[in-house]
Amino acid sequence: MLHCDAFPAWRCALPGSGSMFEVVIDGDVYRMSDIDRLNFDTSKIGKVRELAGRGVTVYPYRFDRTHTIEEIRERFAHAGHEKCEESVTTAGRIYIVRHHGKTIFADMGDCSGRIQLYLRQNDLGPERFDLFRQYIDSGDIIGVEGHVFRTKKGELTVWVDDFTLLSKSVCPMPEKFHGLKDVETRYRQRYLDLMVNEESRETFLTRSRIISCIRSFLLERGYLEFETPTLQPIYGGANARPFTTYHNFLEQKLYLRIAPELYLKRLIVGGFEKVFEISKNFRNEDIDTNHNPEFSMVEIYEVYRDYSDMMDLTEDLISCLVAEIQNTCEIVFESTMLNFERPWRRMSMEDAVREYAGIDMQEHSLDGLAEIARQHAVEGCEHASTRGEYLALFFEHFAEKNLIQPTFVYDFPIENSPLAKKHREKEGFTERFELFIYGMEMANGFSELNDPLDQKARLELQDRKRRAGDVEAQMIDYDFINALGYGMPPTGGVGIGIDRLVMLLTNHSSIKEVILFPQMKVAAPDDPPKHTER
RNA sequence: GGGCCUGUAGCUUAGCUGGCAGAGCGACGGACUCUUAAUCCGUAGGCCAGGGGUUCAAAUCCCUUCAGGCCCGCCA
Numbered sequence: 001m002l003h004c005d006a007f008p009a010w011r012c013a014l015p016g017s018g019s020m021f022e023v024v025i026d027g028d029v030y031r032m033s034d035i036d037r038l039n040f041d042t043s044k045i046g047k048v049r050e051l052a053g054r055g056v057t058v059y060p061y062r063f064d065r066t067h068t069i070e071e072i073r074e075r076f077a078h079a080g081h082e083k084c085e086e087s088v089t090t091a092g093r094i095y096i097v098r099h100h101g102k103t104i105f106a107d108m109g110d111c112s113g114r115i116q117l118y119l120r121q122n123d124l125g126p127e128r129f130d131l132f133r134q135y136i137d138s139g140d141i142i143g144v145e146g147h148v149f150r151t152k153k154g155e156l157t158v159w160v161d162d163f164t165l166l167s168k169s170v171c172p173m174p175e176k177f178h179g180l181k182d183v184e185t186r187y188r189q190r191y192l193d194l195m196v197n198e199e200s201r202e203t204f205l206t207r208s209r210i211i212s213c214i215r216s217f218l219l220e221r222g223y224l225e226f227e228t229p230t231l232q233p234i235y236g237g238a239n240a241r242p243f244t245t246y247h248n249f250l251e252q253k254l255y256l257r258i259a260p261e262l263y264l265k266r267l268i269v270g271g272f273e274k275v276f277e278i279s280k281n282f283r284n285e286d287i288d289t290n291h292n293p294e295f296s297m298v299e300i301y302e303v304y305r306d307y308s309d310m311m312d313l314t315e316d317l318i319s320c321l322v323a324e325i326q327n328t329c330e331i332v333f334e335s336t337m338l339n340f341e342r343p344w345r346r347m348s349m350e351d352a353v354r355e356y357a358g359i360d361m362q363e364h365s366l367d368g369l370a371e372i373a374r375q376h377a378v379e380g381c382e383h384a385s386t387r388g389e390y391l392a393l394f395f396e397h398f399a400e401k402n403l404i405q406p407t408f409v410y411d412f413p414i415e416n417s418p419l420a421k422k423h424r425e426k427e428g429f430t431e432r433f434e435l436f437i438y439g440m441e442m443a444n445g446f447s448e449l450n451d452p453l454d455q456k457a458r459l460e461l462q463d464r465k466r467r468a469g470d471v472e473a474q475m476i477d478y479d480f481i482n483a484l485g486y487g488m489p490p491t492g493g494v495g496i497g498i499d500r501l502v503m504l505l506t507n508h509s510s511i512k513e514v515i516l517f518p519q520m521k522v523a524a525p526d527d528p529p530k531h532t533e534r
Numbered sequence: 535g536g537g538c539c540u541g542u543a544g545c546u547u548a549g550c551u552g553g554c555a556g557a558g559c560g561a562c563g564g565a566c567u568c569u570u571a572a573u574c575c576g577u578a579g580g581c582c583a584g585g586g587g588u589u590c591a592a593a594u595c596c597c598u599u600c601a602g603g604c605c606c607g608c609c610a
Contacts, residue, residue, distance in 0.1 A: 039544070041544075041560095041561070043561060043562065044561085081568095096570075096571080096572095098569055098570065098572055098573095099566085099569095099572090100566055100567060100568085100569065100572080100573095101565070101566040101567060102566080102567045103566090103567040103568075103569080104567095104569090105568080105569045105570060105572080106570095107570070116569085116570070118568075118569085120567060121567075122567075137560095137561085138560080151568050151569075151570090152568050152569095153568070153569075153570075155568090155569085155570065157568090171544080172544040172545075172560065172561075173544085173545080173560075174544080174545050174546090174560090175544085175545035175546050175558090175559050175560065175571095176545090176559065176560075176571065177545095177546080177558090177559065177571040178545070178546040178547085178558095178559080178571090179545080179546085180545070180546090181545085181546070182541090182545085182546090182602090183602070183603060184541090184601070184602045184603080185545090187602090188602095196545095238609095238610080239609085240609065240610085241609090259610095281610085283609070283610080285608070285609050285610095286535085286607090286608070286609075288604095288605095288606095288608095288609095289603095289604080289605090290609085290610075291608095291609065291610070295610065297610075379607070379608090380608090434610095440610085441609095441610055442610085443610095444610075472608090472609075495610085497610050499610085500610070510603090510604090520601090520602085521600090521601070521602090
């Protein structure tokens with residue numbers, strides 16, 4: 001073990017060999033690997049020690065401010081070169097410090113914005129001034145008291161009479177001009193991204209506003225917000241592979257929900273009439289620009305409504321969002337203009353296939369459809385055996401990517417819609433719709449299946465598929481079928497993907513840009529190289 | 535799962551037809567009382583993502599592992 005007790009402690013050389021050893025700084029033990037992992041700056045740790053030695057509370061407990069930075073900018077917008085009489089107290093993180101001998105300029109930022117600070121030795125006195133000069137670095141959080149004025153160059157500035165260290169940063173800040181660009185670091189250390197990249201902070205601010213906008217839209221219209229289990233003994237409500245976990249004391253396997261659907265419908269059975277949940281769902285699938293293993297949805301159910309009502313509601317909700325967030329009904333996504341002016345286009349799946357594939361489903365036999373699928377190398381067609389399956393495959397293959405402007409596609413084949421009610425007129429179809437924007441599926445809704453016998457049969461079919469190896473087919477939830485057995489009113493339901501909505505409204509083509517902490521593979525720093533033979 | 539690309543100092547990066555690893559910012563020391571990516575002088579900081587190979591010589595060429603990005607397939 002290596003002891004570095006000499007003062008100042010941080011000046012002790014930290015030997016650069018790769019072997020494991022420990023460094024003691026003022027009695028605190030740092031393993032070398034910790035220092036590697038911690039990214040602490042030894043000179044800053046030294047400053048913390050010295051400040052404490054001078055009786056400075058480096059991490060005090062509270063601070064009162066009279067103004068946020070935004071409030072200062074508003075209130076003193078017309079400030080001139082003379083100091084304003086009214087004093088202000090504000091706080092924030094130091095981003096840049098410019099030393100000029102006996103004056104210092106610094107840029108400080110809080111959640112609402114940034115502002116320049118001006119400090120002079122004449123005002124603070126040599127001791128306080130020196131404390132700032134020596135110990136306050138970019139990254140530190142300080143509180144300042146002073147008077148607002150405008151510099152000769154016109155910059156609104158707080159002329160600092162006194163300052164308080166509120167939190168000392170011991171890690172190096174990202175570069176002040178270029179900031180933090182490395183995508184991986186931005187995702188893994190989102191706090192740094194938020195700290196220095198204004199656009200990123202803006203994106204997540206918008207995300208927060210979108211969610212609160214969805215919530216208030218629904219609450220205002222009398223929908224009740226509920227929370228249903230994330231840990232479920234039987235998963236359902238969607239076709240997807242679940243995450244599994246285990247409860248030690250129940251001694252029972254549990255699944256992370258893939259959808260809240262079956263529980264929300266139980267609430268409808270129980271007598272709540274308009275319900276919604278904003279939930280995280282978990283699907284054990286690949287990660288890419290459109291998929292994160294956990295993602296956010298809002299699911300909405302309302303009694304005595306059918307799928308066409310739910311299309312109206314979806315259109316209403318999303319146009320309201322666009323108007324609220326963007327102040328217009330047009331948004332630019334990846335340099336394409338998306339027009340949310342109502343009414344949005346609505347077309348049946350068969351019409352979509354007719355329009356985009358030039359295939360009229362009615363004109364072809366089952367064998368004919370199979371032949372067309374083979375000719376066009378439609379993905380998954382080798383597993384198709386019914387007209388409905390071909391319709392769904394043709395839609396995905398030919399039509400989906402062309403649905404750029406907001407478009408509802410309705411009347412889905414019954415095969416892939418085990419929770420949707422049979423179509424009131426069309427044999428072999430369900431009353432189901434999906435909303436597509438920029439080729440992305442944004443919402444999925446239906447007239448909810450409330451016939452318990454039909455539901456039982458459909459889930460049994462799913463279960464047979466699952467047992468035959470379809471990893472995404474659903475389990476049978478007998479309690480859910482029982483709930484329907486007690487009688488569920490005719491109900492319309494819809495689920496809207498929040499992450500994709502945020503992508504659209506913030507013009508990001510990767511879901512990781514709109515999820516604060518996207519799932520990343522954990523690096524295993526101490527793993528020895530696996531295939532080194534010596 | 536398949537294809538393409540990326541990984542060099544804390545951050546942003548140059549070097550990639552093999553020949554001493556460079557810069558800016560940041561850090562540290564110094565000068566500077568209206569700067570704002572301040573400026574000026576000086577110092578330290580790199581197993582060039584990891585491992586293996588080819589070579590007199592590898593950041594550079596080859597193989598491989600890891601991590602990430604983009605596109606495609608499956609899913610919302």
